[in-house]
Amino acid sequence: MIKVAPSILSADFCNLERDIHRVSTADYLHVDVMDGAFVPNLTIGIPVVQSIRKHTDMFLDVHLMIEKPVRYIKDFAKAGADLLSIHLEADHPSGIAKALDMMGQCGVKKAVALRPITDARAILPYIEQLDMVLVMTVEPGFGGQAFIDTQLDTIRQVRSIIDQYNPNCELEVDGGISPKTAPLVVEAGANVLVAGSAIYGSQDIPSAIAALRL
Ligand code: DX5
Ligand code: ZN
Numbered sequence: 001m002i003k004v005a006p007s008i009l010s011a012d013f014c015n016l017e018r019d020i021h022r023v024s025t026a027d028y029l030h031v032d033v034m035d036g037a038f039v040p041n042l043t044i045g046i047p048v049v050q051s052i053r054k055h056t057d058m059f060l061d062v063h064l065m066i067e068k069p070v071r072y073i074k075d076f077a078k079a080g081a082d083l084l085s086i087h088l089e090a091d092h093p094s095g096i097a098k099a100l101d102m103m104g105q106c107g108v109k110k111a112v113a114l115r116p117i118t119d120a121r122a123i124l125p126y127i128e129q130l131d132m133v134l135v136m137t138v139e140p141g142f143g144g145q146a147f148i149d150t151q152l153d154t155i156r157q158v159r160s161i162i163d164q165y166n167p168n169c170e171l172e173v174d175g176g177i178s179p180k181t182a183p184l185v186v187e188a189g190a191n192v193l194v195a196g197s198a199i200y201g202s203q204d205i206p207s208a209i210a211a212l213r214l
Helices: 013-021 046-055 073-079 093-106 151-165 182-188 205-213
Strands: 003-006 028-034 059-065 083-087 109-114 132-136 170-174 192-195
Touching: 003 205, 013 046, 028 046, 046 059, 046 073, 059 192, 073 083, 073 093, 083 093, 083 132, 093 109, 109 170, 132 151, 151 170, 151 182, 182 192, 192 205
Parallel strands: 003 028, 003 192, 028 059, 059 083, 083 109, 109 132, 132 170, 170 192
Antiparallel strands: none
16 A cells, blocks of 8 residues: 655645644655755754644654764654654764664664665665665755656665565655656555655645545
């Protein structure tokens, strides 16, 4: 089954509670955390995740676009994240391993994320312990960018690694997902689709969510 994860980066932050309830037919709520260092943009942090947790029971899929994420794993877990994605480019392998261990101790689900430049095989040292792999289909940092279609190849490679080593692991894609690109990523092996502008830019949000599941 295809799952849809609306990205609140495209929501109205002054009406965040309303905009979260508007996507309640979706599967996960995707929360983009940016630090102005790993990516050039700054978005939301721990107190906002904590507030979101108080207002929804949705599964919180928190995408950490931050340097050395090991520094903040406990805080985001305590704030109420259900799953944390850390970027493989954001620290040395020892820091990534430590962050994943910490997620296990905190009881949050574990994911690693890949920028478009990163080879699919970078997930190999971690794959057996992961709940999800996130393949970026745009350069992380901003919503509303164009889908990078050469990432279909990376999705296919990640799918084959998952099928070989950890078939229960989910494969999420993020960036430029729309009713036009969704069938391509699903065909390549993705099962969780993040979408910001395609959902929040629609007049009919429940239909926009349903359109991505097809
Ligand atoms: C980009 C973020 C995405 C973003 C996707 O760095 O990780 O989650 O919100 O936005 P769209 O769907 O508009 O490309
Ligand atoms: Zn994201």
